[in-house]
Amino acid sequence: MKIRKASALAAAVLALSLTATACGSDDDSGDNGAGSGGGGEEAQTLTIGIKFDQPGLGLKTEDGTFTGFDVDVATYVAKELGVDAENIEFKESPSPERENMLSRGDVDFIVATYSITDERKEKVSFAGPYFLAHQDLLIRADDSVGSVEEINDLTLCSVSGSTSAQNMKENLAPDADLSEFNTYSECLSGLESGVVDALTTDDAILAGYAAQEQYAGKFKLAGLSLSDENYGIGIPKGDTELQADINAALEKMVEDGSWEQFVEKNFGPSGYEYEPAPEITETS
Incomplete structure (x- = not known):
């Protein structure tokens, strides 16, 4: 799982700082120890692909904030992975570029109305699904x-x-x-x-x-149900550890009522009749 931590340079600086403290005189070992050194590991971060132009799902607003069901799902999953909302970088993920972004490592995972298909699974893996559309x-x-x-x-x-x-x-x-x-x-x-x-x-x-x-x-x-589209969270091909962690987060999201809350918040005002949360099928 590519959750980003402190850089190698920061870690090296921290190690040198600790070494210098250890080599100091006894007079230096008082209240000026590790608590005042400002060291420690930086906060974990995630880069998550979403859509920027889909109201109700993934939308970048004029003030630079992000709203929508996919944004809420991504934020919830990130929290379960140990990453707070302020440490998420959302990156626009156009439909034709999603597989490329994952293979290049541009994003850690993608939550962007990403339908699970056999063709796509030849290039990327999925967690979920977390929503059924038509x-x-x-x-x-x-x-x-x-x-x-x-x-x-x-x-x-x-x-x-x-x-x-x-x-x-x-x-x-x-x-x-x-x-x-x-x-x-x-x-x-x-x-x-x-x-x-x-x-x-x-x-x-x-x-x-x-x-x-x-x-x-x-x-x-028009009211034509032309297909079943199971939205999954796109992840790098073969990353079963990340898949399992995200699936666990999605299951918890449904069980604790957050999934229903996110759906009502984002789709309720439009009168859209949504399907119940789908069963998770992507497990290998």
Whole structure:
């Protein structure tokens, strides 16, 4: 587990300081011992990947703070790993870059609406899942989509590298005109301006956008449950120790009521009907 501690340089400085104290005269051994040396190990830190542009899940606000269900889950897990909230560095993790960020060591783990798939598990490992979502469409309030067959006639937008985009192209609507961008915010602009007919991704993400004050009354979910998306916490490939520690934290989060609290806090205002906490399946 790559929880960062004091640097080698800091440790060396501390060792020299202790040596110097030990070699001093008896007069130096009074109240000026270890308690006044200012030494000791630095606080543990974690770098956690999240989304910066998903209201209700992972959002960086104008004042630089972070809000959302994934942020709350990440903060809870970090606390169980011994890292306080003030010692977390949140790093933006776009969908196409998540596997690369983990393999390069840019982050310790990722909590970013990261659906567990067999393809992804060839490159990274997961803990969890901690949430079950379903793929849907976000459409303009005066539009409607009544069936999967109708999607083939639409101009769609999704994020490159997402399971939603892949599912549309390969399974659900191969004849639809699908544009892929780096963020869902770009898709949302296209939906608002009429350039695209629908934004497709998980219903939890769509509910967060629809609930934003500036979009009140403009958009709605189509109400199509197109897939099951089990959100997991992405970790470096094969790190079973970290996987076990995070799974234990997730289990505690559900048992002590924190999971329900986080869901109500972040999704309750939108009226989103969420699924119960899923069973943890990623154990090896």
